Amino acid sequence: MLRQQDVGHRVVVRRIVGVSEDRPLYTDALGELVDLTETDLTIATDKGTLRVPLREVHRAKRVPPARRPHAAAVIALELAADAAWPAPVRARLGNWLLRAADNWTGRANSALAVGDPDRPLEAAIDAVERWYHDRGQRPMINAPMPLAAPVNATLDERGWTARPLTLVQTAPLAPLLAAAVRADLPPVDLADSPGDDWYAMVAAHKGHLPTAAVRILTGVPEKVFAHVRDADGELIAVARGAISGPDRWLGISLLQTTPAARRRGLGRHVVRGLAQWAAQHQVSRAYLQVEERNAGAVALYGQLGFSTHHTYLTREAPLA
Structure with missing residues (x-):
């Protein structure tokens, strides 16, 4: 059976999905283990997230990872994404980044856990908790x-919870x-600054800005x-x-259409417009971040050619 140290690995x-002529029927699922509790396990497969009650599990094991980008490539893309979404309050914990932005978006209000935090892991998490508590925020780690x-x-052992799995696609x-x-x-229309109605549309989706x-x-x-x-x-x-x-990555974010204008291909239209702009600035690759459940x-x-480069979980400390 799987253990907590298998979380984040391919399994x-x-x-058991039924019985036929007194014999059990089986089906196999292959993917990344994203959660393991006393009652269920959750894996992210190519077809979506699958939650399996442990009582239905006949056998489960870790398997060799699929072909993945090297750790250096993951770190480089995460740092590029951080630079494109720059939290105004920042500090370092070794190579980890501590970020705060008045609680607006998880990305800008979580510690980015890449590289060496320059101390034992438990001590690093303690330091993250202190840094966010000092700012009146719930500690989070990306x-x-x-x-x-x-x-x-x-973090599982310390009782931290997880937000839905996010795909980083390129x-x-x-x-x-x-x-x-x-x-x-x-x-x-591509503008150097957003209009008031642009801000209003984003705020309707993301909350007060x-x-x-x-x-x-x-920034x-x-x-x-x-627009x-x-x-x-x-x-x-x-x-x-x-x-x-x-x-020089193009980061695409906050792609939204009004409900009345959906199903007209506007998302594809806007992405192409951003790509045309980026091509004029010597860019050859794009990335975005999307919740796996979306x-x-x-x-x-x-359909546009994006595939998953890697994934991340935004972890949240237990409420006091």
Whole structure:
């Protein structure tokens, strides 16, 4: 049977799904173990997240990992993503990054656990907890998987919970530029700064935008804000693009459309517009972050050529 130290690793689970002629029927699931409790295990498979009651598990074991990017590639992309989403309050714990931004988004208010924290793991987590408690915030840690599997295992032992699994997906720019879009769609207006209605649309989805949020959104040297308006001038789609990292990644974030304008291909349209902008700035690759449970968005990005580079869990300390 699997143990907590297997969390974050690739596993195969054989489960009992029924009985035929007094013989059990089995099915196998292969994926990344993202949670293990006293009653259930959860794995992220190519088809989605699967929760399996332990009573149904016939056999389960860790298997060799699929072909994955090297740890250095994961760290480089995580640091590029951090640079594109710069929390205004920052500190270092060895190579770990401590970040705070008035509790606006988990990315900007969690410690990024990559590299060596320059102290034993338990002491590093203690230091993270003190840093966030001193700022009146709930401690959170962003743990890329499987790179931070030891961190996840230790956090499990300390009773930390996890937000839904996030996929960090990448794609070459070429298929994004070649994406077919409807000819009748209004143009994608790319501006150096967001309009008031752009902020309002993002706030409707992400909640009130504190000063720290504005600093995150505008605090990157190379960024652009996509606006799509209908014939009446009403904003119907937005997104943000930012270029960061020594490898010059295009980071795509906050892609949203109004409910009335969905199913028209606006998401594809906006992504192509951001890719065209990035291509003019000597960029060849893009990334984005999407919750694994957001099936519609994951499907769209897959059609555009995105695939999962790695995953991460945002872990939260127990409430006092």
